Amino acid sequence: MQFVDAVKLWEPEPGWLNTASYGVPPRLAFEALQGPLDEWRRGANGWDKWDEATGRARAAFALLVGAMPGDIALGASASQVLAPVAASLPPGSRVVVPDIEQTSNLFPWLVHDFDVQTVPPADLAAAINERTAAVAFSLVQSATGEVAPIDDIVAAARAHGALLVADATQAVGWLPVDATRFDVLVVSAYKWLMCPRGTAFGYLSPAVRDRIRPIAANWYAGEGDASYGPPLRLAKDARRFDIALPWFSYVAAAPTLELLLDIGIGPIHEHDVRLANRFRTGLGMAPGDSAIVTVSKPGSAERLAAAGIRASVRNGGSRVAFHLYTTEADADAALSALT
Incomplete structure (x- = not known):
């Protein structure tokens, strides 16, 4: 278009x-919500009809960031998607974060017994060394709009084997982003992606997924029918990190993301x-x-x-x-x- x-x-x-x-x-996203909301009011349909939009949203987001749908987890906020990533690091891990980082990408690290080092954004790459377990930063800073020196940070993290975590909430939707450059990339979609509040996406690289424990494991992240009883049977791909999603938020998200792809x-x-x-x-x-x-x-x-x-x-x-x-x-x- x-x-x-x-x-x-x-x-x-x-x-x-x-x-x-x-x-x-966009108008078409608002209109897409009206039918399901009326069906909910009347009890006219089961939730599974509305849930079809989540698969469309996952696929569209994957295309927007150059990833595969199986590498995308769905959630409700960036910090919620980050939580299992942070929880999978050992106590005492050194994590480097910009000193003006929005707290959705700071508190998930501070809440643990980590050695969190905050430095000016321009000094982030230089602060990464052999003791750094993870570096977490925003591609675009929320407070200033500053675009991070992504190439330098990626190179430093790869040189020292640090887990590379990017918050792209203020980037995806206007800035071209390749999620596969990172180990983990998270996005709250209610800003530049113009989706309803309660929509978030996470790219989790196949190279690091087995190191991350899905601490919010639930039936929605299961393989096949996982509604009742053991054993644990989670999806083999990034869907194992999904939470049970807010249906209506994703009903509006799917057409919005598809429209962005079209544009x-x-x-x-x-x-x-x-x-x-x-x-x-x-x-x-x-x-x-x-x-x-x-x-x-x-x-x-x-x-x-x-x-x-x-x-x-x-x-x-x-x-x-x-x-x-x-x-x-x-x-x-x-x-x-x-x-």
Whole structure:
């Protein structure tokens, strides 16, 4: 689908520059929910009909990140997908994390008896050494929009045999991402993938899956009919890490992800970064490579709000985010409010 035609399927109110908090769904995703919600209200169908959307969502996400569907686990949040990964490291493990990392990729490590080292994002690759058991970082930082030096971090982790864990929540949906470069990649899908809250995906490489204990083992992650009684019979692939999923969230997720595949991440990336740089240039900032811009100007949050611009305050700055449904008029309205 051509980009100019696809964006007509979104109908945000002008001034929505807050996709880094949550994404606006396309009309077809909202419409896909209405029938199942009415069926639920009336008890007209079993849940298995709604659950068909989870297989579609798994397949679509896999294609978006260059992976196989069997390497994708489904969950409800990034931290929940990360929990079994962290729990599988031995006590005392050294884990290196950026010092401004969003806590969904920090608390899962801090809650254990690990030696968690936090360093500035630019120093992350240099901090990885032979004692590092795992490195966990965001491809795009939530607070600043900074895109990580992925090549350097991957090279350092591979050189020292460290488990390589990436949070791509603020990346997948606008930034081209190859999940297979990492051991584990997690995404909360309600932001740039514009799915409902309660949808999350995890890529778990076949090379490390057997090292990770599925501590949330449940019937949904089972092989065949696993509803009652022993023995333990979990799926052989990444589906063993699934949780019993929120049906309706995935009913809307499937058509949204399929639509993104149809549009292509390349045109979305070009559009998002172009608008972000239009905004940055207007403020006298150097061009960047991110769809997220943080403005530290005093009073910026109040001025944006007064102009009807919905944004977020993060780390003391106003965070604005540009996505496929953002227009030049949106960017210029925010710029006018600040200048």
